[in-house]
Amino acid sequence: MAIDNENGYMTQEELEEKGILLTSLDKLFNWARSWSLWPFQFGLACCAIEMICTTQARFDISRFGYEVFRNSPRQADVMIIAGTITEKMRPSVERLYHQIAEPRWVIAMGNCAISGGPFVDSYAVVPGADDIVPVDIYIPGCPPRPEALIHGMLQLKEKVNSPAKVRFKKYGK
C-alpha cells in the first residue's frame, strides 16, 4: 500500500476508497442501535390506535426495521407514550420507564403526551410526559398521523446516530 501524503498517513476517505472501514466502537454501537430500535408496546389512549395502524399493512413500519414491538419493557429500547397520562397512571408510567434497560429513549406521541392536550385543565391529567420522564422526540397531532410517527422514529434514528450533532443543537457549542 503506497503512502502518498506528507505525514505518511492516509485519511479516512482514502482508506474507505480502498475498502478499509475505520470507526470507533461507540459509533458502531450507535449505528446498530439506530437501525434496530425496539419500541415498547404501550398504549394509553387514542394515539395507541394510530400506533397500531403504523404497524399494519398500509404504513408498515417494518420497512424501517422498527416493527419489533415488545410487550415487556425489559426487552425494549424506545417507549412511545401514546396518549393521555392520568394521575392514576403516573406511577405505572414512571415505573415502566425505569424498567427499560439503558440506553433508552422516549417519544411523546400526540398533544396529550406533550402538554396534556385538550385535557390539560382537568384535575386528573398529567400535563405532559416530560413531567415524569425525559422525552427525546415530540410528535404533535391529535392524534398524529402514522406518517408522523414514522417521521418521529426516523428523527430518533438521527439523534441516536449523531450524538455530537444533538449536543451541538442543544447547547450551541
Next chain:
Amino acid sequence: MKTQTYTLNLGPQHPSTHGVLRVVLELDGETCVGSKTHVGYLHRGIEKILEDRTYPQVIPYTDRLDYLAGINNNLVYVQTMEKMMNIEIPERAEYIRVMLAELMRIASHMVGIGIYIMDLGAISAVFYPFIEREKILDMMAHLSGSRMTFNYMRIGGLAHDIHSDFKPELDKFIVEFPRFIEDYHRLIDDNEIFIARTKNVGTITAEKAKSYGLTGPNLRACGVKHDIRKTNPYGIYNRFDFEVPVGEIGDCYDRYVVRMKEVEESFKIIQQAYKELPDGPVMAKVPKLIKPPIGDVYHQTENPKGVLGCYVVSDGTPKPSRVHFRRPSFNNISIFDEIFIGHKIADIIAILASFDFVLGEVDA
C-alpha cells in the same frame, strides 16, 4: 396435597387489555377463582372539563370518548342538543349522518374483530380488517381533515357538505367491501383453533346480560333482540330496511358472529342511504350563540359498542351545567368479575378481547 391460590395482576400495562384496564385475578393453578376489575387509569375528567366549555366546544371532546367511532359520539351529543332546542335539521344532513355513522360502525367493528382474533394468536387476521378500515378513514379524512377525531357534526347539521372526493371513494368501497366479507368468513369461520378457543367460552345468559346492562353486540350475542335503532328509532333510522342479528348462547364465538353480521347490515344501510341521498343544505338555522332553555334532556343512540346515552343539564347560560355520558363499554365490562370465574387464563384473554371495549369510554 395442600395447594394455595395466588394473585396475578393483569394490567394496567398488558398487551391484551386494550389499553389500561387492570384485572386482579385470584388463580388456583390456571383456573380463575376470583377477580376484581379496576378501571380509571384513563380517567381524564371529561365531564368536569365540559362544565367549562361552551356547547359547540363539547363536540371535539365526544370524539375522544370512544375514539374508534368518533362520528357516532358526535351524533349522540348533537342530537341531544337538537332535542333540547327543538331544531329540525335538513334531510341531506340526516342522510349523511346515517351514512357516516354506519361507516364508522364498520370501521369500529373492523378493529374489534381484528384485534380480537389477533389476541387469540392469528396475526394475519388483523391485517385484512385494518386495510378496510383505512379505506373508511381515508374517506373521513377527506371530509373532516382527521383520521380519528373528526369534530364533523354540528348542532343543527354538519360542519360542511361532503367533499367531491367522497363519492368516488364510497363507490369504490361499495364495490370492494362484499369481497372482503366473503374472504374473511372463509378465513375465520371454520378455523378450528378459533372455534376451539371461543365456542362455549365466556357464556352469558340473557337474564344476566340484562341485569348487568350489557348493550350492543355483546347483548345481542346473548339472544336479546335489542337495538335502539329499532326500538327507539332516532334520526331517520326508521326509513331503512335492516335486520338485527342475534346470537344463541352468548359465548365468545357468538360475539364474533354478531359483529360480522352487523357489519353486513350496516353496509346495507349505507347503500340505501347513499341511493336516496337528497340535495339541499346541510345546516339548519341555528343561533350563533347557543343558549338552550333551562332544563335537562337525555338521549341515547346505538353505538358500535352499545347504547351511548347523553344527559345534558342546561342552566340557561352558554355553558352546560352538566354533561354526562352513559358509556356502553363501562357497563359492558362490569360483568367481567362474574364471568371470569371458572375459566383458564387463556380463556380470560379470549373473553377480554371478544368484548371489544375502549378504555377511553370506560373511564371518560
Next chain:
Amino acid sequence: MENKINYQEMLTGKFGDKVVINAEKSYEVYANADNSLEVLEFLKAEGLNFLADISSADYKDYFEVVYQLYSFDDPDHLIVKVKLTHDNPQVTSLTSLWATADWLEREVYDLMGITFINHPNLERILTWEGFEGHPLRKDFVSKSGRK
C-alpha cells in the same frame, strides 16, 4: 315520544302523593330518598327492565340522582329523579334489582359524593387512591396543570 303505558298515572295510583309527577314531561317523575327502591322495583316489574343510566347533577341547593329507565322490548322511557340535600346525600342502592347499578352507583359516589345505602362495595372507581373531594360538585375547584 309518548309512552304506550301511562306510568305517571300508575305510580300515583300505587304510591299516592309520595311520588311527584312532572306535569310538563309525561316521562318524568320524582321519587324521594325513602321510597326510591320501592318505586323502581315496581317499575321494573311493570316492564321497565333496562336501567340504562344513573347520573347525578349538582344544582347548588340540592343534588339530583337521575335514573334512566328503558325497556328491552318496548320504546317506553321513564326518568325517575330523586332530590337530595347537601347535608344528607344518601339514597338506597339498587344493586338488589340490577347488577349494573353496582358500577354506576360507584361512579356517582366517586364523582359526586352521593352515598348509596346497602351498596356492597361502595368505593372510588375512577379516581385514584388518596384522591380527595368529589370533582363534579360545583364547589370543587379543578387544579389545572397548564404551564
